[in-house]
Amino acid sequence: EPEVTQTPSHQVTQMGQEVILRCVPISNHLYFYWYRQILGQKVEFLVSFYNNEISEKSEIFDDQFSVERPDGSNFTLKIRSTKLEDSAMYFCASTETGTGNTEAFFGQGTRLTVV
């Protein structure tokens, strides 16, 4: 069964450093997403991406964050200067279409720890 894969599974970084979280969406999917879950809190939407541009973003997704599809398979989330409060589980997801009832497929997540 096709799946979304994320690397690394766990990343530890020092405050102020840049990190790049990587995702490989399902190959025929066209819409890509990042969500995050701070420990003990809700899963929160960060950004959606379609046709090589951001289609929607939340207020969490400020100038410290950026997304990119550098090639035909990878989808990345970059945090330019990490803060302690960026520590969270980051989930990548993809959908085949943009309709409201389409199933979103999620990766296993990357646990980011900022120290």
Added chain:
Amino acid sequence: GDSVTQMEGPVTLSEEAFLTINCTYTATGYPSLFWYVQYPGEGLQLLLKATKADDKGSNKGFEATYRKETTSFHLEKGSVQVSDSAVYFCALRGDNAGNMLTFGGGTRLMVKP
């Protein structure tokens, strides 16, 4: 804006017990509703969904009915198994919110033999 509220966990049950995890939502229009499950060490997996009022989603013995009058989408299972131990997330996608999912806080279920 849209929001989802779930009962807090953990919920601890014995095997073969009846499960209910409550979920209520706030949204305008006619959202689609989902239950996702996260098994230990794995990602979020879609468990079931319902896209309009009175629809019942079902999968693996789990059921949830889209109740617009009570804005609820409670998850039920008649007889839980140890293998059902996981975290369950209720979520919605608004009918004018693109593809963004709004999640509840998650409910951890622990089933003891």
